[in-house]
Every structure is written in structure tokens, then in C-alpha cells.
Amino acid sequence: MRDLMPDMPNRLEISGLAIERKGRVLLDVPRLSLDGPGPTLILGPNGAGKSLLLRCLHGLIQADRGRVLQDGLDLTADHKARQAMVFQQPVLLRRSVAANLDFVLKRKRLGRSARKARIADLLAEGGLDGKARQSARSLSGGEAQRLAILRALALDPETLFLDEPTSALDPSATQAIEAMILRASDRGVRIVMVTHDVGQARRLAADIVMMQGGRVVEHGAARQVLEAPKCQASRQYLAGWLVT
Amino acid sequence: MQNFASEFSRAAQLVLTGDPDLWAIVVLSLQVSVCAVLISAVIGMPVGAALAVARFPGRRALIILMNALMGFPPVVVGLLVYLMLSRSGPLGVLELLYTPTAMIIAQTVLVTPIIAALTRQVVELLAEEYSEQLRSLGVSRLASVPTLLWDARLALVTALLAGFGRAIAEVGAVIIVGGNINHVTRVMTTTIALETSKGNLALALALGAILIGIAVAVNAMVSALTLRAEQEGLRHA
Numbered sequence: 001m002r003d004l005m006p007d008m009p010n011r012l013e014i015s016g017l018a019i020e021r022k023g024r025v026l027l028d029v030p031r032l033s034l035d036g037p038g039p040t041l042i043l044g045p046n047g048a049g050k051s052l053l054l055r056c057l058h059g060l061i062q063a064d065r066g067r068v069l070q071d072g073l074d075l076t077a078d079h080k081a082r083q084a085m086v087f088q089q090p091v092l093l094r095r096s097v098a099a100n101l102d103f104v105l106k107r108k109r110l111g112r113s114a115r116k117a118r119i120a121d122l123l124a125e126g127g128l129d130g131k132a133r134q135s136a137r138s139l140s141g142g143e144a145q146r147l148a149i150l151r152a153l154a155l156d157p158e159t160l161f162l163d164e165p166t167s168a169l170d171p172s173a174t175q176a177i178e179a180m181i182l183r184a185s186d187r188g189v190r191i192v193m194v195t196h197d198v199g200q201a202r203r204l205a206a207d208i209v210m211m212q213g214g215r216v217v218e219h220g221a222a223r224q225v226l227e228a229p230k231c232q233a234s235r236q237y238l239a240g241w242l243v244t
Numbered sequence: 245m246q247n248f249a250s251e252f253s254r255a256a257q258l259v260l261t262g263d264p265d266l267w268a269i270v271v272l273s274l275q276v277s278v279c280a281v282l283i284s285a286v287i288g289m290p291v292g293a294a295l296a297v298a299r300f301p302g303r304r305a306l307i308i309l310m311n312a313l314m315g316f317p318p319v320v321v322g323l324l325v326y327l328m329l330s331r332s333g334p335l336g337v338l339e340l341l342y343t344p345t346a347m348i349i350a351q352t353v354l355v356t357p358i359i360a361a362l363t364r365q366v367v368e369l370l371a372e373e374y375s376e377q378l379r380s381l382g383v384s385r386l387a388s389v390p391t392l393l394w395d396a397r398l399a400l401v402t403a404l405l406a407g408f409g410r411a412i413a414e415v416g417a418v419i420i421v422g423g424n425i426n427h428v429t430r431v432m433t434t435t436i437a438l439e440t441s442k443g444n445l446a447l448a449l450a451l452g453a454i455l456i457g458i459a460v461a462v463n464a465m466v467s468a469l470t471l472r473a474e475q476e477g478l479r480h481a
Contacts, residue, residue: 060376081382091377094395103391104381155381 010071010158010190011035012057017066019052019214027052027063027214038206039181039191041222043198045237049214050194051088054161057192058085084152085161088168090144097123097139097147098132104154118154126150126180142173149180153189160184162193166200178204198238202226210234254446259453266450273431276344276418277411280351281359284407288356289400292363293389297371307364313357318350322417325350329421342423347431350417355407362403366396398469405466412458 012034019027027049034040042050055061057068059080070079093100098119105115123129126146131139136147145165152160162181166174181204185191195201201208205222212233218225229235258266295307327333329341329349340346370392378388393400415433422429424438432451439448 055376058380060379077382085376085380087377091374093374093391107381107383 011069012159012190012192013069013072014053014057015067015069017053017056017063017068019056019061019063025214027056029053029066029216032209032216032219034190034192034207034209036207036221039185039193039204040207040209041201041205042192042194042209042211043196043201043237044211045196047213048211050211051163052214053209053211054085054163054192054194058083058161060085081155082158083161084155084157084159086145086148086152086163086165088164090148092136092139092144092147094137095135096133097128097136100136100147100151101154104151108155122150122154125153125183127176140173142169142176145169145173145177146180149177149184153184157189159190159192162191164194164196167196174200198226198240210237212237248445251445251449255449255453258446258450263450266447266454268427269430269432269435269451270454272344272429273412273433276347276431277351277408279348280355280411281404281408283348283352284355284359285404287352288359288407289363289393289403290389291356292360292365293367293393294386295360295364296367297385297388297392299385307361310357310361310364314361316354316357317416318354318414319416319420321353322350322420325353325417325421341421342425342429344422344429346421347418347429350421351411351414354414354417355411358410359403359407362406363393363396363400366399366403367392370396398472402466402469405462405469409459409462409466412462413455 014029014032016031017027017029018025042053044050052061056063059068059075068075070076073079093103095103101119101122102115105118110118119132120129123132126149128143128146128150131143136144139147149160149162149165160181165181166177169177178200181191181193191204193204201222205226207220208218208222208225209216210218210225210229210231210233217231217233218229220230225234226238229238257263292310295303295310325346326341328335329338329346330336331341340349367389371388374388374392374395378391383391413433415437418429418431419434419437422431422434424430424434430438432455436448436451436455439445439451
């Protein structure tokens with residue numbers, strides 16, 4: 001796996017990003033910069049625009065207005081190739097566990113022996129050793145999500161986007177996935193992750209983006225946002241109010 | 245009643261003793277239909293998959309046309325292929341009329357829309373599921389076609405078997421373009437029609453039993469594969 005230097009530039013910025021449908025604002029983010037070390041967690045209620053923001057950052061959705069910048073430049077195919085994304089419901093190919101990883105490694109044009117070695121490393125990393133030949137569709141929810149993360153990591157991404165990867169998992173499966181995310185972050189992969197779970201934000205986040213109604217209501221260091229939120233929406237959400 | 249009983253008994257004898265004429269007809273039928281299905285698969289699967297993932301003006305009309313072609317009357321297909329291959333037709337110079345090749349062409353025309361339409365349906369459902377993930381991995385729409393075809397392989401075998409079922413049971417088109425010539429273009433369905441009209445029920449019954457056996461075997465395979473596809477989550481219903 002590629003180790004990034006801690007001071008290597010990997011700054012994601014948003015400038016004037018907006019998406020509207022039928023007169024309703026789905027996303028309106030005038031400015032946002034993600035450049036600190038450690039995982040960024042995007043928190044907020046349903047419909048806050050968290051997943052939409054993640055898809056815009058990854059270039060899966062084209063906003064009506066605004067720009068997504070990587071290190072000061074508009075997002076290009078080359079930038080996207082250095083990003084990966086894991087979805088809330090893991091989308092696994094109808095193949096074996098190893099073949100799911102091989103699919104990505106083949107795209108990186110690695111030779112057969114290099115791919116085999118890399119698959120073994122990745123399976124060990126995700127605790128899926130011994131399941132290489134098993135059908136990916138027969139994995140448990142936690143295993144399937146771990147495989148989806150491993151497949152994303154097989155791309156050697158500079159940035160890994162995760163859209164509520166643990167929302168349907170039990171505490172032990174969640175713990176295993178959080179450990180994988182932290183290890184990736186320690187290796188220098190920029191993590192940008194959406195979650196509903198305030199506890200998860202406490203465990204993982206270096207900085208937190210709070211969203212509500214398609215807008216970023218607060219962005220700051222995790223400790224500051226969690227312990228002394230500046231805006232009322234953040235305070236209500238973190239206090240467990242039923243914010244909509 | 246007694247006559248029927250003796251015809252059934254003779255039919256069973258023909259099957260069990262391995263009558264060379266009967267089995268020659270069965271083998272030719274299988275050769276023609278398997279060839280037609282393979283050619284249809286080579287044409288129909290990529291076309292169906294491309295229609296599933298590509299977006300262009302007129303796509304919806306093309307899908308409606310393809311679905312309509314699934315129900316095209318075989319005798320009309322036979323007539324059109326006959327006109328193309330007849331001596332005065334555009335392909336008359338190839339002298340294919342009344343040959344097994346002409347029968348393969350007719351069955352290919354009949355089966356290709358079935359395989360293409362079923363492929364489109366299966367691949368479109370899978371493409372919906374895979375779309376964001378494949379784009380995230382940097383796979384373009386058209387480059388995703390081989391991946392989708394491979395991952396839909398179980399359901400696509402079902403499409404092939406459905407096409408084979410249509411081809412092997414077909415009589416109208418092959419009798420027009422094949423001519424039902426003994427030892428040349430006589431297949432199971434055309435022989436059944438001819439021998440029944442001649443009163444030779446034993447051969448017709450023997451072929452009928454084999455045809456039913458093939459149909460049952462094909463349907464059993466379709467059911468088994470559909471079940472496996474459902475278990476693997478290929479079907480979304």
C-alpha cells in the first residue's frame with residue numbers, strides 16, 4: 001500500500017456548490033475546505049445533503065453550479081482515479097471474494113503474481129483470509145462491507161469516501177470497520193465519511209462537517225464541534241434532539 | 245384404440261433400438277438449433293447489453309421494436325428469409341435455400357430478438373445496481389458491458405435456453421426455407437407434421453416424445469438456473 005507523506009498536499013475544496021430540484025435547495029455550500037490531517041466526518045440528519053456532498057466531491061454527481069477543487073485544480077479524471085468510494089450498501093460483484101479484489105487490481109494493470117500477493121495482503125488486512133474463494137454475495141453484512149473497503153483500498157486511493165458504511169452493522173462489525181478506516185488514515189489516506197452516529201464521530205473524527213437542509217452549518221476540529229458547538233443546529237443534533 | 249397402442253409400441257421401439265433415421269433427424273434438429281442459438285447469442289447479447297447501458301435518442305423505440313420482434317410469426321420470418329435466399333432474391337447467388345444453413349438463418353432471425361430482449365432486461369437491472377460503484381471505479385458505461393454480461397451469466401444462460409426452446413420447437417419457418425427434404429433438411433418438427441399427415445404415427449410419436457423430453461429438460465435447466473440466479477440475487481423482483 002502506498003504510504004503518503006504527511007505533508008503531501010491533498011486538499012479538497014468546494015466553491016459555490018449548489019444543487020436545486022423543483023425549486024428546492026438540496027445542496028448549497030458556498031465554501032468548504034478539507035485539508036486537515038485525520039478523518040473528516042460529515043454529520044447531520046436525513047436529507048441534510050451529506051451523501052449528495054460526498055458524491056459531488058467524488059465527481060459522481062455534477063452540481064448545477066460551483067466547483068470541486070483538488071489541490072486548487074478542478075477535479076479531473078486523473079484526480080478521480082486517485083479517489084475511491086464505499087457505499088452504504090456494499091455493491092459486490094457476483095464473483096468470489098478474491099475476484100472482487102482482482103477486478104480492481106487488473107484495472108491497475110498489475111501482473112498475475114503481483115495481484116495474487118496483493119490479494120493475500122488485502123484479505124489479511126480485512127480479516128477475510130480463508131474466504132478468498134467464497135462467493136462475495138454469501139458474506140455477512142460486516143464481511144461484505146469490509147470487502148468493499150478492501151476493494152476501494154486496492155486502488156491505493158489518496159482519498160477514500162465512505163457513505164455510512166456501518167449504518168446497518170452491529171457493534172463488533174462496526175468496530176472492525178472503524179479499525180480498518182483508522183489504519184488507512186494512519187497510512188495517509190484522506191478519509192471523508194458520512195455518518196449519523198455521534199459516537200462514531202467521537203471515535204474517528206479529526207474534523208467534523210455539520211450539515212442541515214443542504215447547508216454546512218458548522219465545520220471545525222472534532223473536539224471543538226463536539227464539545228462546544230457554535231451553532232444551534234449542531235447543539236441540538238449533538239444533544240440528540242430529533243432534528244429534521 | 246388397438247392401432248394407437250401398436251403405434252405407441254412401435255414408437256418406443258424406434259427410440260429404444262436407436263433407429264438410425266430417427267436419430268439422424270434428432271441430430272440435425274439439434275445441430276440447426278444449437279448453431280442458431282449460438283449465432284443469436286453472439287449478436288443478441290452485446291446488442292441487448294449495449295441497449296441496457298447506452299442512452300441515445302430513439303432507444304425506447306428500439307426496445308419496443310425488439311420486444312415486438314420476440315412475437316414475430318415464424319411463418320412470416322420463413323417467408324422473408326425465403327424471399328432473401330430464393331434464386332431471384334438479393335442473396336440468391338449463395339444458393340442456400342433448402343439447406344440446413346437456410347434453416348439456421350431463419351431460426352437465428354427468430355431467436356436473436358428473444359436473446360437480445362432478455363439480455364437487455366437482465367443487464368439493465370444489474371446496471372442500475374452496479375452503476376455508481378463501477379463509475380466510482382472508473383469504468384465507463386460501455387466498458388461496463390463485459391462486466392455486466394459476466395456477472396449476469398446465470399440469467400443469460402436462462403435467456404439462451406429460452407431461445408433454444410423457441411428454435412427447437414419451431415416448424416413454420418424451417419419448413420419454408422428448408423423444404424423438409426429427407427436426409428437433408430428434415431428436422432423433428434417438420435417430420436412430425438409430414439409423418440402425421442401420411443399416417444405414419446409411430447415415427448411422429450417417437451419424435452414427439454423426444455421433442456417433449458428436450459423441452460422438459462430445457463425447462464428444468466431454466467428453472468434450476470433461475471432458482472440459482474434468485475439465490476445469488478440476480479433477480480430483483
